[in-house]
Amino acid sequence: MKKNTLTALILSTLAVGQCLTVQAHATTQLNVWEDIKKSVGIRDAIKDFEKENDVKVNVQEMPFAQQLEKLRLDGPAGIGPDVLVIPNDQLGGAVVQGLLTPLNLDKEKVDAFTPASINAFRMDNTLYGVPKAVETLVLIYNKDLVAKPLNGLTDWLDYSKKQRAENKYGLLAKFDQIYYSWGAIGPMGGYLFGKNDKGGYNPTDIGLNKPGAVEAVTFLKKFYSEGVFPSGILGDNGLNAIDSLFTEKKAAAVINGPWAFQPYEAAGVNYGVAPLPALPDGKPMSSFLGVKGYVVSTWSKDKAMAQKFIEFINQPKYVKIRYISTREIPAQKAMIDDPMIKNDEKASAVAVQAARATAMPGIPEMGEVWGPANSALELSLTGKQEPQAALDSAVKQIHMQVEAMQASNQ
Structure with a gap:
């Protein structure tokens, strides 16, 4: 009887421990807003990121041009994203309103992008986003x-x-x-x-x-x-x-x-x-360069993990997968010469012209x-x-x- 009681106590303790572990994992999570019909492009990267970092990533799709507007309400309410996608021409207003967190990327990672695309997410020499895709005339x-x-x-x-x-x-x-x-x-x-x-x-x-x-x-x-x-x-x-x-x-x-x-x-x-x-x-x-980029909400509860996520999904192997799935032209310099893009007339033309383009100023005064x-x-x-x-x-x-x-x- 004592043996059974002891066994039950041990099993009960283990069960409690497992519950605590599950709860701990559940609280280590990131909420990501992705563009409509584009989350398929980051699905593989998310799986690998979750395994490597013991974190759960929840993805919700919505039109990228409307995400900042929704963040203004959902962020303060505590139900907003950690990571979202915005067009570069909305950056100025978002920074002025205090909606975004500055990023701190190594020079090597910054230099991997075309200058125009990465500079599209700078305000007064402070970086707020990482380019996801470019388009231009x-x-x-x-x-x-x-x-x-x-x-x-x-x-x-x-x-x-x-x-x-x-x-x-x-x-x-x-x-x-x-x-x-x-x-x-x-x-x-x-x-x-x-x-x-x-x-x-x-x-x-x-x-x-x-x-x-x-x-x-x-x-x-x-x-x-x-x-x-x-x-x-x-x-x-x-x-x-x-x-x-x-x-x-x-x-x-x-x-x-x-x-x-x-x-x-x-x-x-x-x-x-x-x-x-x-x-x-x-x-x-x-030409004017339009850039979509990943940014971190100022209300994110784990800003370091949010930036880590953005850096992780923008590794070359995941960028290639994203391009194959979405056909959006990536902003990395190396991708311009990648055979996958170089041998595609349409993609190559956009990529080459994007490298010659100028990012549209993201300051609010551009509207005037x-x-x-x-x-x-x-x-x-x-x-x-x-x-x-x-x-x-x-x-x-x-x-x-x-x-x-x-x-x-x-």
């Missing part, structure tokens, strides 16, 4: 109309003139919007914001009317003044007009992003993809740039105003809007 051309992409933007202008003589179009692009014309303005000497003494952006130094910017807009104006663009591509419906002409096979090439690949394929266009062409001075066109800049471009390119005068007016307007914005935030 590329040249998309109809292989049945032009055998291979032309090298320079001037070549495309000349080709487009010949096409118009046959009532067809060569290259089409929304140069009346800063998102598309930045590819010429940046490399030719214009800039959005200068730098402050911390290495971040100075929102009071706006360079959209500098000589290089004026020169760039004056060159782009030729596509309009020489009649190679239809008037219908101006304004809000311009992209629809461009897409229609390309899918109807009336235009040989367009400047657009990876989001257009599937619709063009569905329309039966035999298309190829290449990096953007060179500018008149031989420099390659730049779009309207005035687009208005100035439309006035300039259609000949209603000289480029210098239009850009001067835009810069003045942006200054006023930035000042008003900053005053309202004080």
